[in-house]
Amino acid sequence: MPIALLSVSDKTGLLPFAQALVKDHGYKLLSTGGTSKMLRDAGMPVTDVSEHTGFPEIMEGRVKTLHPKVHGGLLCRRDSHEHLEEAKKHGIDLIDLVVVNLYPFEATVAKPHCSFEDAIENIDIGGPSMLRSAAKNHASVSVVTDPADYERVLAAMKAPETLGELRRELALKVFQRTSAYDAAIANYLESQAQPGAGNVLGLPSRFTSTLPIAQRLRYGENPHQQAALYGSFHEAFEQLQGKELSYNNILDITAATYLIGEFERPTICILKHTNPCGVASADTLLEAWHKAFETDKQAPFGGIIVANRTVDKGLAEAIVEIFSEVIIAPEFDADALAIFGKKKNLRLMRAKVGLRADTLREVRAVIGGVLVQDRDQKPANPRDFKIVTKRAPTADEMTALLFGWRVVRHVKSNAIVYAGKERTLSVGAGQMSRIDSSRIAVWKAGEANSRLRARPSRPTPSSLP
Known part of the structure; x- marks a missing residue:
């Protein structure tokens, strides 16, 4: 009977996946803590890991799965006679599938009032260990860390000739996830350190960044260049209409956000190729628009416009008199949306978290590495x-x-x-x-x-x- 070990913090889609493992593929389920309770409450047969190992969870759950009967079952090479004999000698059952996602460390430290103690308690130890063991032995073990992959795993079980390739892909995904997880922990601890404590002038002694892909772009600065966007850009902006953002659009939106963040009064900034070509503040955005546009009436053609207040009908009517690529604002009223809606290719971007960029450092690629500096603020x-x-x-x-x-x-x-x-x-x-x-x-x-x-x-x- 094949064995699956399930231990997740994100339980999305887990129950139907577990039911399919048992009903369609004859799996025995091992589990821990809240995952075990959820499966048992759903009437599913499940064995606690502590029962499987013969050793209880200890230290308030800090030690659950760090046991030879778990990691031996994951790391045993099925093509090694010596490994199989050792497993038999020590009563280690082989584990064929691991489903683990990690304590939500990144989400925890992103909370405004997260304490250092809460952050430390959300550092997962057993989860990454199981993922790494299973991924190392992916020739024999399937490992899943993303609920989006549940259906793919079930499909591969019905077409075994595809399972090997999928296992390699999932192993790669594991090491990408665990490296990003460790980087997030290191970056958090570095942010909590006193300036100069192991750092150079307050900068980290090791620069670590692991960003997930957010969007594959049509091309880069020029059509022959490949490009992609990584990180959380889309968490800051909502695109309300218009064509897909380009590489150059994203650069311009970033530059516009940095610039508008300089001003408190109602302000309009017009940019082209990341350079300001007109900026003005006034009592109203419409007045600010006219003053900014007077700076240069040619350069704004095909440019980026950013406002730090809600765009209304009057301003929208003024702006649509010229061709623009992107307009950014905290909000657009219904009349403005109706006016801009007639320009189907015009990209409207709503700033979801305000227009004060919180990037504290700038990074530029150089030969053999990167340059890092504090932003000029x-x-x-x-x-x-x-x-x-x-x-x-x-x-x-x-x-x-x-x-x-x-x-x-x-x-x-x-x-x-x-x-x-x-x-x-x-x-x-x-x-x-x-x-x-x-x-x-x-x-x-x-x-x-x-x-x-x-x-x-x-x-x-x-x-x-």
């Missing part, structure tokens, strides 16, 4: 400014400078922003020479009929490099 403080002009800025000029500083760190270097009161006047981005960036900014300001006057051959003191 330090607020500009006039007391830190060194005044190098013949006169100090007036109060209004200082207000404009501070607005410009909020924008300029989101512009690709060399970056020049000319700013007025709660608005950008022009942006010069991404030039090898700051003088060229300044020339572009002055030219753009002139196109917008700004009152700005500056010699085009050199940056003015109000430029923000």
Whole structure:
């Protein structure tokens, strides 16, 4: 009689799966704790692991399955005469199927008021051990850690010629899961450590990241490049309409979220290729839109627009006068949705968790590794400014400078922003020479009929490099 060991925290779909194992394939069930109780309450024959091993659960359940009769049954090679003889000698029954998912450590530490003690108690020990033992011996043992695979396992049992390939796939899935689980624990413990305690200037001594795939993209920055999105991006945004997000869309949405997070007042930011091309704050979003759009009326074509308040009918009517790729906001009212709904390809993104990006570090790939740095989030403080002009800025000029500083760190270097009161006047981005960036900014300001006057051959003191 084949034996299955079932011990799960996520019981989704387990009961019908267990019933099929017993009824259709003649399995004997071993189980622990709450899983055993659920199966027994459903009238299913089940043997507790403690009965199987002859050793009770101890230390408040911390030790349940760490026993030779469990791991010997998992690790025994069926093609080894010596292994089989040892198993027989020690009364070890072979286990053919393991169904285990782990204590919800990641979900536990994500709770706002999770205590350190709760986090530690949600570190699973027996579960990963069983998964790893079964996965190592996947030539003989099927191992399932994801309820989504239950039906695939049952189907493979009816077509044994497919079982070997599926077992290899499930073993890979196990090691991906256990490595991610261990990384989550290590990252949590690192986050709780005192700065400098085994770290370099507060950064971890080992950089660990294991992110699940979230979306396979049509292509990358260019059509010949493959691309995929990993992590929890979709937990932050809900797409309400429009075409599938592209690689470049996701970069732009991220840049827009970082930028809009600088502002408290009603604000509109317009971006193109991750660079701001118009930013303004006002008493209403509609007024902010007109001020931001005045910065540059050509660059926003095919760009990204982000608002930090609900988009209403008036703003929607103004925005649809130009072609946009993506619009992001905390909410869209019914009238706005109806207006945007006529633009079937326009992507509308609702920010589900607000528009303040909580990413604390930036990561960039380099040859042989990655560079990691803290995000540039330090607020500009006039007391830190060194005044190098013949006169100090007036109060209004200082207000404009501070607005410009909020924008300029989101512009690709060399970056020049000319700013007025709660608005950008022009942006010069991404030039090898700051003088060229300044020339572009002055030219753009002139196109917008700004009152700005500056010699085009050199940056003015109000430029923000």
